[in-house]
Amino acid sequence: MAESATHDAHVTSTGLSNVKLGMWLFLGSECLLFGGLISTYMLYRGRVSNGPTPEQIYDIPFTSVSSFVLLMSSLTMVLAVSAAHNKDDRGTNLWLSVTALLGATFVGGQVYEFTAFYNEGLGFTTSLFGSSFYTLTGFHGVHVTVGIIMLMALVAINKRSKVPGSKSETVEMIGLYWHFVDIVWIIIFTLVYLIPV
Amino acid sequence: MAIIERPAPGSTVPALTPAPPAITPARTYGALRRPVATTGWKSWLFTVDHKKLGLMYGATALFFFIVGGLEAVLIRLQLAAPGGKVLNADLYNQMFTMHATTMVFLFVMPMAAGFANYFVPLQIGARDVAFPRINAFGFWCLLAGGIVVNLAWFLGGAADGGWFMYAPNSGPVFSPSHGVDFWTLGLQIAGIASLTGAINLIVTVLNMRAPGMTLMKMPIFTWMITVVQFLLLFAIPVITVALFLLTFQRSFGAQFFDVAAGADPLLWQHLFWIFGHPEVYVLILPSFGIISEVLPVFSRKPLFGYPFVVFSGAAIGFVGWGVWAHHMFASGLGPVSVAVFSLATMAIAVPTGVKIINWTLTMWGGKLVFTTAMKFAIGLVVLFTIGGLSGVTHSVAPSDTQQTDTYYIVAHFHYVLFGGAIFGIFSGFYYWWPKMFGKMLNERLGSWNFWLMVIGMNMTFGPMHILGLQGQPRRMYQWTEARAGEGFFNLAFWNLIASVGSLILTVGIGLFLINIVVTARSKVRAPLDPWNARSLEWMTSNPPKEHNFDSIPHVHHLDEFFHRKYEEDPTTHTMREVATAEEVLAELERNADKHIHMPSPSYWPLVLASGMPVVALGIIYSIPVAIVGGLIMLYALYGWALEPATAPESDFDSTSNNGHAVGASHG
Numbered sequence: 001m002a003e004s005a006t007h008d009a010h011v012t013s014t015g016l017s018n019v020k021l022g023m024w025l026f027l028g029s030e031c032l033l034f035g036g037l038i039s040t041y042m043l044y045r046g047r048v049s050n051g052p053t054p055e056q057i058y059d060i061p062f063t064s065v066s067s068f069v070l071l072m073s074s075l076t077m078v079l080a081v082s083a084a085h086n087k088d089d090r091g092t093n094l095w096l097s098v099t100a101l102l103g104a105t106f107v108g109g110q111v112y113e114f115t116a117f118y119n120e121g122l123g124f125t126t127s128l129f130g131s132s133f134y135t136l137t138g139f140h141g142v143h144v145t146v147g148i149i150m151l152m153a154l155v156a157i158n159k160r161s162k163v164p165g166s167k168s169e170t171v172e173m174i175g176l177y178w179h180f181v182d183i184v185w186i187i188i189f190t191l192v193y194l195i196p197v
Numbered sequence: 198m199a200i201i202e203r204p205a206p207g208s209t210v211p212a213l214t215p216a217p218p219a220i221t222p223a224r225t226y227g228a229l230r231r232p233v234a235t236t237g238w239k240s241w242l243f244t245v246d247h248k249k250l251g252l253m254y255g256a257t258a259l260f261f262f263i264v265g266g267l268e269a270v271l272i273r274l275q276l277a278a279p280g281g282k283v284l285n286a287d288l289y290n291q292m293f294t295m296h297a298t299t300m301v302f303l304f305v306m307p308m309a310a311g312f313a314n315y316f317v318p319l320q321i322g323a324r325d326v327a328f329p330r331i332n333a334f335g336f337w338c339l340l341a342g343g344i345v346v347n348l349a350w351f352l353g354g355a356a357d358g359g360w361f362m363y364a365p366n367s368g369p370v371f372s373p374s375h376g377v378d379f380w381t382l383g384l385q386i387a388g389i390a391s392l393t394g395a396i397n398l399i400v401t402v403l404n405m406r407a408p409g410m411t412l413m414k415m416p417i418f419t420w421m422i423t424v425v426q427f428l429l430l431f432a433i434p435v436i437t438v439a440l441f442l443l444t445f446q447r448s449f450g451a452q453f454f455d456v457a458a459g460a461d462p463l464l465w466q467h468l469f470w471i472f473g474h475p476e477v478y479v480l481i482l483p484s485f486g487i488i489s490e491v492l493p494v495f496s497r498k499p500l501f502g503y504p505f506v507v508f509s510g511a512a513i514g515f516v517g518w519g520v521w522a523h524h525m526f527a528s529g530l531g532p533v534s535v536a537v538f539s540l541a542t543m544a545i546a547v548p549t550g551v552k553i554i555n556w557t558l559t560m561w562g563g564k565l566v567f568t569t570a571m572k573f574a575i576g577l578v579v580l581f582t583i584g585g586l587s588g589v590t591h592s593v594a595p596s597d598t599q600q601t602d603t604y605y606i607v608a609h610f611h612y613v614l615f616g617g618a619i620f621g622i623f624s625g626f627y628y629w630w631p632k633m634f635g636k637m638l639n640e641r642l643g644s645w646n647f648w649l650m651v652i653g654m655n656m657t658f659g660p661m662h663i664l665g666l667q668g669q670p671r672r673m674y675q676w677t678e679a680r681a682g683e684g685f686f687n688l689a690f691w692n693l694i695a696s697v698g699s700l701i702l703t704v705g706i707g708l709f710l711i712n713i714v715v716t717a718r719s720k721v722r723a724p725l726d727p728w729n730a731r732s733l734e735w736m737t738s739n740p741p742k743e744h745n746f747d748s749i750p751h752v753h754h755l756d757e758f759f760h761r762k763y764e765e766d767p768t769t770h771t772m773r774e775v776a777t778a779e780e781v782l783a784e785l786e787r788n789a790d791k792h793i794h795m796p797s798p799s800y801w802p803l804v805l806a807s808g809m810p811v812v813a814l815g816i817i818y819s820i821p822v823a824i825v826g827g828l829i830m831l832y833a834l835y836g837w838a839l840e841p842a843t844a845p846e847s848d849f850d851s852t853s854n855n856g857h858a859v860g861a862s863h864g
Contacts, residue, residue: 012404018327021404025396029430036438036468040453047459124451128460131451135442153838164841 019165023173027180034184037136038191044128046197051126054133057117058193066109067189070144073102074182077175084171092171093155099178100151103144110141133192140188143181150174231844232798243798245329245842246743250336251315252633257340258308264347265299266706268292270699273657277696279678279689289674290357291376295347297360298380301480302387303343305618309483310339310394312625313422315633317398319734320416322407322752324745327400328393329796330842335390335397337806342387345810349379356380359672361473361524362443364454364465369447375817378447381440382813388433388440389809395429398422407733409752413507416732416755417500420507421486424514428475428482431518436472439465448816463528470521478517480614481581482510484621485552488574491628492556494728495571496563499756502555509548509555516545526594527601535594542592546585553582568728569643573624576651580616584609587662602672605665611658623650623709630716631723635739639719642712649705656698660691726778731759736781747789797844805833 012018045054076099083091114134122130154174157163163170232243241249272292275281284292318326326332349355356376358367367377402423406415415423443465445451452458454465493500500506522530522538530538556578565571587609591597600606623646630638667686669676681688723739736758737745754760761781763772776784808829815823 013406013410014403016404018400018404022328022396022400025399025430029392029396029434031434032431033434033437036435040438040442040464040468043461043464044453049458124445124449128452128455128458131445131453135445135451153835157839162839164839 017169019169019173020176023176027176030180030184034136034139034187037132037139038188041132041136041192044132045192047128049127049129051130052117052120052122054129054192054197057120057122059113059116060193062109063113063189063193066106066113067185069102069109070106070182070185073099073106074179076102077178081168081172081175084168087168089158092167093158096151096155096158096171100148100155103148103151103178107141107144107148110137136188136192140181140185143184147174147178147181150177231840232800234798240798242803243333243800245325245333245796245798245802247314247318247326247329247332248633248741248743248745250332251311251313253336254307254311254314254339257336257343258304258306258311261299261303261307261343262706263710265296265304266703268296268299270703272296273696273699275674276676276692278693279676279681281675284674286674287354287357290672291350291355293672294357294359294362294380295350295355298346298356298384300614301360301476302384303339303346305480305614305622306391307339308622309422309425309480310335310390312418312483312487312622312629313394313398313425316629316734317401317419317422318405319632319737319741319745320419320732321402321405321410322733322746322750323401323405324749324793325796326397327404328397328842330799330802330837331393332397333799333802334806335393337803338393338809339387339390341806341810342383342385342390344383345386345813346380346383348383349374349376352379361469362465363469364443364462365456365460367443367447367465368454378444378817379813381444381447382816385437385440385444386809386813388437391429392433392437395426395433398426399430402426407749407752410757413504414752414755414757416734417489417503417506418483418486418732421482421489421510424510425479425482428479428514428517432472432475432479435468436476439468439472442468444816463525466525466528467521470524471518473524474521475514475517477613478513480618481621482513484577484618484624485510487621487625487628488556488577489552490732491570491574491624492559493756494628494730495566495568495574496560497566497729498559498563499731499759500555501558501561503755505551506555509551512548513545516541516548520545523591523594523597526597539592539594543589546589546592549585553578553585568627569638569640569647570624570626570628570728572644572647573620573627576647577617577620577624580612580620580651580654584612584614584616588613600665602670603665604661604669604671607671608658608661608665611654611661615654615658620650623647626709628728629734631727631739632734632737633740634716635723636716636719636721637723637727638716639712642708642715646705646708646712649701649708653698653700653702653705657695657702658698660695660698663691664688664695725782729762731756733757735778736761736785738782744793744795747786749790750785794843796842799837799840799842801833801837801840805830805837808833 012021014021048054076095080092080095080099083095114137122133124130124134151174154163154170158167232239234240234243241253244250271284272289275283275289275292314326314332318324347355352375354374354376356362356372356379357374358372358377358380362377362380365371402415402419412420442451442453446453446455452460454460454462456462489500489506519541520538522534523542526535526538556574560575587605591600591606591609627638627643630636663686667682667688669688669692676688676692678689725739726735728735733750733752734741736750750757758778758781762774762776762778764775765771766773808826811826811829812823813826815821815826
């Protein structure tokens with residue numbers, strides 16, 4: 001991950017490393033991506049054609065639990081970053097793995113939820129509500145999955161001690177991404193599940 | 198080669214000897230060893246050098262410029278006379294769609310990206326961009342995207358919904374061919390190039406400036422490019438969403454733009470123009486930056502009101518987000534929205550006007566040197582002003598509603614994009630050619646090139662104002678004698694003039710291509726500082742060395758290079774020359790850094806990007822193919838993640854000073 005154009009690139013004009021600045025910019029861009037998807041959902045959530053309405057299919061307690069699991073994964077991510085800063089390799093690997101596991105639990109919950117909704121009659125092509133719901137939450141799910149892959153890859157590489165560049169910074173970068181994806185879920189959970197149509 | 202060793206200062210050996218090439222890489226990253234070629238096609242294919250990538254962007258853009266230009270000529274031939282028979286209706290739709298798509302996404306954007314790649318690191322005194330491999334990846338994505346979009350010509354017909362691709366016309370019912378699929382997926386891939394490029398260049402500008410170069414000492418071209426990258430950073434994800442929605446509708450049966458299912462076709466228009474209007478400034482601001490470099494150099498004066506040019510550029514960047522709905526005045530937004538967007542559109546004319554005044558006052562009282570670069574820059578100021586004024590007429594919503602979808606709109610945006618963006622790009626060609634290739638473009642041919650383009654452009658697009666106000670609609674593949682009207686405003690006459698103009702334009706641009714060939718064959722080398730230039734990129738050899746600067750300059754002034762050559766005489770308050778460009782350069786060389794580690798070439802950007810068109814074709818034709826593409830990308834990411842950007846010295850077999858390889862046995 002860590003890239004630098006010159007040998008002494010850690011001396012930068014802003015003091016922030018290139019990777020960190022780049023990650024922040026990328027996350028800024030991602031805000032607009034989710035902004036567009038959320039807008040589409042908000043426009044279409046009431047247009048259900050002959051399919052089920054949001055009230056009919058949402059299982060708020062279940063999604064609340066899986067949201068809680070995802071939020072807890074941010075905590076374990078913080079512990080991983082902290083362990084990496086303290087050069088605690090075992091702790092880093094442990095907390096990264098736990099974060100990945102919690103993330104995987106969330107994605108598993110999403111897969112279960114999608115299956116349940118589908119069985120209740122809400123397909124991707126059923127209605128505008130269906131198309132925009134699956135697109136928005138699906139994009140978020142893909143982001144979590146990418147995060148899990150990054151976490152597991154980092155653990156695997158770390159175990160072979162092959163992380164190029166600064167290890168603690170790499171952990172921190174994945175952490176930034178992970179927290180961002182979590183925050184997006186808080187917004188999605190509020191707008192999609194909690195606010196009635 | 199990654200590591201450039203240099204002898205100690207004062208040594209008699211020539212100061213700049215790159216390490217001997219073709220050393221075997223010792224380590225394997227994800228099954229492939231590092232590429233090591235420093236010459237030949239491999240050195241281009243796997244390069245991460247911002248200058249090589251800049252040239253590759255430029256060459257690709259120039260190719261697509263020719264393609265898009267030929268499409269335009271076919272359109273004008275079709276419309277030259279009533280009842281045109283050159284193209285049928287279907288082909289005509291594809292032609293204008295692909296003309297705009299090609300010119301916007303595959304010519305002006307990548308050409309600006311090319312200039313930015315080449316000159317931003319040089320202008321800020323850096324040796325490369327922040328993320329060299331991502332930079333290479335971006336270029337390959339652009340090329341892949343361009344190929345995918347154009348592949349449709351050979352696979353059942355290109356996209357035919359206009360470059361704005363309005364719903365529901367873009368849906369599977371009204372656009373049954375695969376053209377729109379290729380278009381959405383191709384632009385999606387090209388969008389990755391813009392997004393990664395934006396992140397890369399912003400980080401480069403914010404983080405890698407030479408010591409002493411504060412933001413307000415940055416060359417103005419770098420400033421404008423930075424504004425553009427912020428626009429791209431936030432605009433690209435919006436079009437990404439729109440393109441995804443359209444792909445999901447066309448390929449997977451989603452209903453986003455299916456009016457029968459209750460969809461709102463305005464959703465597409467909003468998403469498209471929230472991207473599309475900032476995009477307009479993405480197209481024009483790089484050219485504003487170029488001529489803001491060219492005008493001071495050939496006026497022999499500093500840029501008038503540098504902070505105003507900077508902040509008006511930034512203001513355009515901000516206000517550019519609040520004007521998108523002026524593309525939608527005819528869609529029934531309601532009076533409040535229309536009034537707000539009208540006012541915002543009028544407001545954005547102010548910073549643009551500020552720039553024009555600054556350029557004019559830069560030339561005022563200067564010792565003007567009418568080189569071809571200067572002529573194109575002045576051409577931009579004049580022609581863009583005309584286009585800008587017709588743009589202000591669009592901010593008046595009642596008038597705009599009359600002009601919507603007529604040739605008046607076509608006239609307007611060709612004045613700002615051809616007269617603006619493309620004239621700026623040509624100014625950049627003539628100005629920076631000696632820097633990029635070490636040879637000057639022929640000025641005599643350049644003069645012909647310029648005048649034919651000015652005449653051709655005004656003949657082509659000037660009459661379109663009349664055609665539009667007379668009511669000739671856009672995107673109609675034929676016009677008829679019966680509706681042509683009489684007298685001065687006869688459509689037949691002005692359509693013919695426009696078509697003749699487009700041929701003159703073609704000859705003008707053809708002369709530029711001839712000029713490239715003539716220049717390439719010429720043996721005359723350009724002088725080190727042919728224009729008596731002002732900014733850091735000229736404080737390097739022509740073309741620059743791989744590592745750009747022998748020693749990173751310390752910056753004290755805006756126009757640092759100028760201030761190293763000239764000093765103010767305290768008695769007469771005039772500038773007098775204190776050093777030649779050669780002396781300034783020699784000074785840098787004397788203090789050359791001993792160890793310069795440049796980023797190393799890599800296979801992974803190309804491999805990663807090559808997976809993308811496979812995924813695209815898979816989505817269109819067969820999902821298993823898409824999975825194969827995905828696997829290619831995963832493999833590339835794996836190798837990428839394990840490979841350090843800058844190869845450690847242990848990564849290569851070392852060679853001793855007498856050229857004798859010593860490390861091969863234990864490699």
